[in-house]
Amino acid sequence: MLVLGIETSCDECSFALVSDGREIVSHVVATQIEYHKPYDGVVPEIASRKHIEMITPVFRQCMDIAADRGYGMNDIDGIGVSTHPGLSGSLVVGLNYAKGLSLSLGVPYVGVNHILAHLYAPQLEQEIPYPYLGLLVSGGHSMITRVNSYDDIEVLGASIDDACGEAFDKVAKHYGLGYPGGKVIDELARKGDPKAYRFPFSNLYKGAGPYDVSYSGLKNAAINQLDKFWDGKSEQSIENICASFERVAIDSLVRKLEKAAADTGIDTVVAGGGVAANHYLRESLGAHPEYRVYFPPLELCTDNGAMIAGIAYHYLHEEQYSPLDLGVSARVRGFRRI
Ligand code: KG4
Ligand code: ZN
Secondary structure, eight states: OEEEEEEOSSSEEEEEEEETTTEEEEEEEEEOHHHHGGGTSOOHHHHHHHHHHHHHHHHHHHHHHHHHTTOOGGGOOEEEEEEESSOHHHHHHHHHHHHHHHHHHTOOEEEEEHHHHHHHGGGGTSOOOSOEEEEEEOSSOEEEEEEEETTEEEEEEEBSSSOHHHHHHHHHHHTTOOSSHHHHHHHHHTTSOTTSBOOOOOOOTTSSOTTOBOOHHHHHHHHSOHHHHBOSSSOOOHHHHHHHHHHHHHHHHHHHHHHHHHHHOOOEEEEESGGGGOHHHHHHHHTOTTSEEEOOOGGGTSSOHHHHHHHHHHHHHTTOOOOTTOOOOSSOOSOEEO
16 A cells, blocks of 8 residues: 655655555655744744645655656555644645645545654564554654554653753754754764763652653753853863753653663663654663664654655554544644553
């Protein structure tokens, strides 16, 4: 079954054709970063307008690549599209495109959860048996989850304030490092000393959510009161600030993940979302030989249509189609919190 995936939830406009939920036939990701850079963050109104401009050229490009591999419009069996969570105005552009294509091609479509799709991304390369611990770390969400199947996850813990990627972006913005900040901090951190500053770990162990994390304290420590956390011996450089911030930001998650693995007895860990591209996170989890760790390839960590087509295949295969009056939602719906 050949599925067309459409992703427009934030600042990436992306289409992909994926066969049977695994093999990527064609994939195009067009980023809007250059339009949002002057504002150091995504401007929702600009994002939705740019999606309207970009969506048809990106779709055509995806179909041109498919044509070189012998596939055409008539080979599309179904369509998947991100409908939540995300920026409403941007999601609507992709959803309406999906509805139009569904009607004109006479094939079903399904709206899918963007978070579940991120956690499905590593399945595009190989079949990973369920259940596994899913670490979802993006610009909008940080969650430690138990993934029981492609559409059944239980949230074990989450950030109680800023998302992990958001903290990277805000720290980068404060130091004038540009947008998006995660990648820049990651690069600078490689040249810095992660122990030059002792930024605070959030200590939420005693709270109701033993796997929850918090980023506002760390973010404020990295932005303000630098002297308070500086070890006084190392150089006060941006590389050292980035490396020290990154260490605490990622170790906080890894510690909670270790606890979740010990408590649940699940030793397979799958990461997804933009922060899953972070080299320190990849190294930290990779240093755990007792876990089977799966990361998506770098291009499938950030938002992309392939993960949408991949997960949509399973719904379409089970004839779970969406109606034409489906809407979008800015927030996550329907996750069980345990
Ligand atoms: O999943 P994604 O593309 O969009 C959302 O669904 O939010 O994630 C974007 C986030 C941004 O906050 C960005 O700064 C962060 O992922 N990011 C990184 C890295 N690459 C992207 N954070 C840390 N290290 C990276 N290498
Ligand atoms: Zn995302």
